[in-house]
Amino acid sequence: MCGIVGYVGNRAAVPILLQGLKTLEYRGYDSAGLAVIEDEVVKIIRSQGKIAVLEDLVGERLSEATCGIGHTRWATHGRPSDLNSHPHTDCRGEIAMVHNGIIENYLELKEFLSDKGHEFTSETDTEVLPHLVEHYYQDNLLAAVSRAIKDLRGSYATVAVCNKEPNKLVAARKDTPLIIGIGDDEYFFASDITALLEHTRKIIVMDDGEVACLTPEGYQIYRDMQPIKKEITTVTWDAESAKKGGYKHFMLKEIHEQPWALQQTLKGRIADDRSGVRLPEFSLDKIQLQRIEKVTIVACGTSYHAGLIGKYAMEKILRLPVEVDIASEFRYRDPLIDKKTLMLVISQSGETADTLAALREAKRRGAHVVAITNVLGSTISREAHDVIYTWAGPEIAVASTKAYTTQLAALYLLTMYLAEKLGRMKANELQALIEDFYRIPEKIDEIFASCEEQIKNIAEKNLKSDDAFFVGRSMDYAVALEGSLKLKEISYIHAEAYAAGELKHGTLALIVEGVPVLALCTQRALIEKTISNIKEIKARDAHIIGLCYEGMKEVPQVVDDTIFLPDTNDLFAPILAVTPLQLLAYYAACARGCDVDQPRNLAKSVTVE
Numbered sequence: 001m002c003g004i005v006g007y008v009g010n011r012a013a014v015p016i017l018l019q020g021l022k023t024l025e026y027r028g029y030d031s032a033g034l035a036v037i038e039d040e041v042v043k044i045i046r047s048q049g050k051i052a053v054l055e056d057l058v059g060e061r062l063s064e065a066t067c068g069i070g071h072t073r074w075a076t077h078g079r080p081s082d083l084n085s086h087p088h089t090d091c092r093g094e095i096a097m098v099h100n101g102i103i104e105n106y107l108e109l110k111e112f113l114s115d116k117g118h119e120f121t122s123e124t125d126t127e128v129l130p131h132l133v134e135h136y137y138q139d140n141l142l143a144a145v146s147r148a149i150k151d152l153r154g155s156y157a158t159v160a161v162c163n164k165e166p167n168k169l170v171a172a173r174k175d176t177p178l179i180i181g182i183g184d185d186e187y188f189f190a191s192d193i194t195a196l197l198e199h200t201r202k203i204i205v206m207d208d209g210e211v212a213c214l215t216p217e218g219y220q221i222y223r224d225m226q227p228i229k230k231e232i233t234t235v236t237w238d239a240e241s242a243k244k245g246g247y248k249h250f251m252l253k254e255i256h257e258q259p260w261a262l263q264q265t266l267k268g269r270i271a272d273d274r275s276g277v278r279l280p281e282f283s284l285d286k287i288q289l290q291r292i293e294k295v296t297i298v299a300c301g302t303s304y305h306a307g308l309i310g311k312y313a314m315e316k317i318l319r320l321p322v323e324v325d326i327a328s329e330f331r332y333r334d335p336l337i338d339k340k341t342l343m344l345v346i347s348q349s350g351e352t353a354d355t356l357a358a359l360r361e362a363k364r365r366g367a368h369v370v371a372i373t374n375v376l377g378s379t380i381s382r383e384a385h386d387v388i389y390t391w392a393g394p395e396i397a398v399a400s401t402k403a404y405t406t407q408l409a410a411l412y413l414l415t416m417y418l419a420e421k422l423g424r425m426k427a428n429e430l431q432a433l434i435e436d437f438y439r440i441p442e443k444i445d446e447i448f449a450s451c452e453e454q455i456k457n458i459a460e461k462n463l464k465s466d467d468a469f470f471v472g473r474s475m476d477y478a479v480a481l482e483g484s485l486k487l488k489e490i491s492y493i494h495a496e497a498y499a500a501g502e503l504k505h506g507t508l509a510l511i512v513e514g515v516p517v518l519a520l521c522t523q524r525a526l527i528e529k530t531i532s533n534i535k536e537i538k539a540r541d542a543h544i545i546g547l548c549y550e551g552m553k554e555v556p557q558v559v560d561d562t563i564f565l566p567d568t569n570d571l572f573a574p575i576l577a578v579t580p581l582q583l584l585a586y587y588a589a590c591a592r593g594c595d596v597d598q599p600r601n602l603a604k605s606v607t608v609e
């Protein structure tokens with residue numbers, strides 16, 4: 001979704017803004033713009049299209065400016081166009097603002113401001129902001145922004161500049177992330193940490209209702225115009241981790257980073273002798289845990305698919321009922337949760353609006369909420385009772401890969417931790433399970449070494465059709481859902497996932513000669529049933545690509561291509577099985593010439609409902 005960068009200091013602002021916007025490109029956008037103050041005039045350049053277009057428009061101009069704001073827009077109100085691009089200005093062009101989020105009462109405000117003589121030039125909700133600030137402005141930008149936000153309904157991270165106060169940025173936040181970066185005599189605003197890593201690792205995460213003012217001399221944060229003190233956090237990510245590091249795409253880099261990322265998730269959480277799992281971040285004690293009657297998992301997209309795997313693992317091992325819900329549906333079904341519910345919210349970004357809303361609803365109803373997230377200081381991490389960080393490093397490609405596998409790892413860790421606490425497994429069984437789990441990262445490396453070339457060939461030869469199907473049973477079905485999402489998201493091939501036994505209840509009508517079908521066969525207890533379903537598909541002449549363990553003899557006999565996975569406990573097979581599916585999607589998208597890292601219409605961080 002939209003991205004914001006702001007800079008004030010002693011260096012030229014424009015290159016810093018452009019570089020910051022480029023770092024935020026991964027969030028998804030359709031237009032870009034910036035405003036700087038030069039010679040006490042607000043100068044704006046903005047355009048529909050990529051940042052490269054903006055860069056060309058800027059050229060060598062505006063090189064003197066040391067204070068400015070930049071924005072990438074992902075259209076919500078009004079189509080992508082030059083006029084709808086941010087920054088927007090007041091009537092006199094003296095105040096410029098950028099905004100992420102949605103001003104829900106913008107029509108009401110527009111009417112109020114129009115009656116007072118303000119003129120609007122765009123279709124956006126954002127444009128009411130500079131006009132509202134203009135309405136309240138009396139030589140004090142901080143006071144005007146602080147007053148204006150009282151009139152807003154909706155969500156916003158917004159930053160303002162004003163030519164009458166040329167070395168100053170003023171920002172406000174509600175329900176949309178905004179971070180302050182602390183440098184030496186220079187300060188930054190950004191939508192996320194990655195945009196700041198080239199300059200500083202010292203950050204302050206703004207909270208809802210706060211207004212911040214940055215000048216080259218320092219920063220101050222306010223609540224209701226009263227100065228407040230906030231803790232500075234030092235992030236561990238470095239600038240290199242947000243670069244491609246020699247890979248053609250971020251997605252391929254992130255797929256290959258999975259063994260490392262999983263080791264980060266496991267680090268310090270598994271006892272040296274594998275006898276148990278340590279999760280000091282989980283705050284419920286044994287007595288509180290024994291009162292829990294069910295687990296509810298809520299998430300969106302790929303994180304939701306991780307939740308489905310969590311359900312299978314937890315129900316099998318803990319014998320506790322587990323519900324998994326799509327966050328955008330959860331709140332509206334009057335969910336049956338209370339203080340006996342353990343609620344897990346899963347979100348890579350920690351900012352997904354629907355997941356955040358579900359978290360708040362669950363807290364309101366008394367559930368104990370544990371977040372599984374990758375982003376330190378994200379809103380979800382700060383609002384949950386407990387946080388299990390996945391420590392996967394920044395994920396830049398829109399298609400989630402290492403975030404998903406590390407979410408799975410966090411869910412397995414939690415399951416094994418709870419199994420021990422609730423006495424659901426014998427010590428030797430738990431130790432054997434943890435031992436298997438501990439070896440998963442090296443097994444992903446084995447997949448890269450043994451199958452990547454084969455997967456590339458399969459993708460190039462067999463994923464040419466406009467449709468593809470993914471089938472599997474039990475956990476394989478949940479992985480099939482993720483494999484199909486990956487494929488459709490980046491290659492634009494229409495892909496569907498089905499529980500293998502369900503196909504003949506309708507979808508089999510779509511199986512025709514040559515259509516690619518990915519058949520997942522990692523759940524040994526169900527293998528005979530899955531093979532019967534594969535035969536039903538084969539009888540309709542589909543091209544079947546099977547995924548099974550090395551040494552499984554039956555599967556290669558009934559499929560056209562077989563991708564072999566290293567043997568493991570079936571419980572952990574999803575982490576291994578998804579890797580070839582990620583690679584298949586990646587190579588299919590490359591073969592079709594798609595924009596792998598920034599697929600059309602999608603955004604990395606979905607901060608609107």
Ligand code: M6R
Binds near residue numbers: 303348398399401606
């Ligand atoms: O940041 P989150 O994990 O909350 O994001 C949820 C989904 O938007 C996300 O997983 C999305 O489905 C991915 N782009 C899929 O690859």
